[in-house]
Amino acid sequence: MSFRDVLGVVTDEERDGYVRMSLKTNESHGNIHGTVHGAVIFALVDTAFEEVSNQKRRAVALNVNITFRRPVTIGDTLTVEAIEESPGKITSLYHIVVRDSKGLIVAVASALSYSREG
Numbered sequence: 001m002s003f004r005d006v007l008g009v010v011t012d013e014e015r016d017g018y019v020r021m022s023l024k025t026n027e028s029h030g031n032i033h034g035t036v037h038g039a040v041i042f043a044l045v046d047t048a049f050e051e052v053s054n055q056k057r058r059a060v061a062l063n064v065n066i067t068f069r070r071p072v073t074i075g076d077t078l079t080v081e082a083i084e085e086s087p088g089k090i091t092s093l094y095h096i097v098v099r100d101s102k103g104l105i106v107a108v109a110s111a112l113s114y115s116r117e118g
Contacts, residue, residue: 004047007040011051017084019052024077036072045096045109048082052094053113062091066109070100077101082111090115 013020023044031037053059079099086093096109
């Protein structure tokens with residue numbers, strides 16, 4: 001069982017340089033405030049980043065910078081979109097956005113991958 005399976009992440013759409021995934025949050029994703037834990041949101045971002053950055057070659061994360069914009073109610077469904085913005089032979093840059101079921105932005109991230117196979 002993979003980490004994405006443990007989280008409950010589902011791939012909704014995938015094409016060259018793009019992936020959209022979703023996660024139906026539940027009580028196990030909660031924090032002390034009764035909302036979805038930031039680590040769950042980050043894990044969703046990282047899972048989408050992993051998927052999109054490994055489409056063409058084997059890649060690993062060099063850096064992920066995330067900004068959390070608003071809390072998420074437990075039970076809400078999150079959607080993440082990851083887009084390859086600047087592909088390179090060794091490093092590539094990705095833009096990643098997480099939205100709640102109302103379409104409001106929950107988090108925005110930029111991620112940099114590294115590939116030795118460039």
